[in-house]
Amino acid sequence: MPELSTAPSLGPLYLKAAATGPTRRGGELPGTEYVRRDIAVDPVELAEYNRVCGFRLRDELPITYPHILSFPASVQLMTDKGFPFPLVGLVHVANRIQQDRPLLVTDVLTQSVRVADLRPHPKGKQFDVVTETSAGGEVVWRETSTYLRVGKRDENAPQKERREIEPGSASGTWRVPADIGREYAAVSGDRNPIHLHPLTAKAFGFPKAIAHGMWSKARCLAALEGRLPDAFTVDVDFAKPLLLPSKADFTMRPAGSGWDFALHSRSGKPHLTGSVTA
Structure with missing residues (x-):
């Protein structure tokens, strides 16, 4: 179980990804698990993250914040030989986070990151990046990020049932600015070119830059702030990309002891659907 003394530097990893990508032809997932200990939260960086995603300034970390702390380790895993x-x-097609209690800005954290569960997808292969975050020797936060590698279609692969929240009666309409991809990249380190500028996005087949999925998830949870319990699970499926700039309709509805929510384009196409369960 390799240990990381600091967060890996993402710039060299992105260069490595660009150079080695054409040589990767499939195969089994590695069993490597990276561990990083003694992670301290920077209050200034947290405040900037909260501003970009719409959270209030609090002593508690937003449930999505540990994702950006572990993101460099996940990129390290996905660029390893x-x-x-x-x-x-x-x-990135889905993301699930479970929080047993809120993490605090004063908590000293340990994170472990691994990849798991390579399996068929109707459009290729999918796998999970699994992250656990501990405080005081206890795992209190768990994340499963599901990624799709587009490839040979598999009609026999199981279809995931996507939550359906019909557009209409939106709880709010958001103006998503053209620079939100660059703003989120600055606070998260996720500088994928599809999020940064129309020209770099077009090089990868997108008509415009697109919003980060984890920004969209965080922004939705910020809209639910004050309605969320201390311990809950939030599941999200990412559907159509959110082009920048744009307007998007946010809808939230009570569902048992939790919430269902969605982000739609003004034409009614879903960008994201999700649920919160206590």
Whole structure:
């Protein structure tokens, strides 16, 4: 179980991903698990993250914040020699986070990151990046990020049932600015070119830059702030990309002891659907 003394530097990892991507032809996932200990939260960086995503300034971390702390380790895993797929072109299709209690800005954290569960997808192969975050020797936060490697279609692969929240009666309409991809990249380190500028996005087949999926998830949870319990699970499926700039309709509805929510384009196409369960 390799240990990381600091967060890996993302710039060199992105260059490595670009150089080695064409050599990756598939195969099994590696069994490597990276661990990083003694992670201190920078209050200034947290405040900037909260501003970009719409959270209030609090002593508690937003449930999505540990994702950006572990993101460099996940990129390290997906650029290691034994990883079977090129990082460029992977599609983030779903994200699940479970929080047993709120993490505090004063908590000293330990994070472990691994990849798991390579399996068929109707459009290729999918796998999970699994992250656990501990405080005081206890795991209190768990994340599963599911990525798709587009490839040979598999009609026999199981179809995931996507939550359906019909557009209409929106709780709010958001103006999403053209620079939100660059703003989120600055606070998260996720500088994928599809999020940064129309020209770099067009090089990867998008008509415009697109919003980060994890920004969209965080922004939705910020809209639910004050309605969320201390311990909950939030599941999100990412559907159509959110082009920048744009307007998007946010909808939230009570569902048992939690919430269902969605982000739609003004034409009614879903960008994201999700649920919160206590």
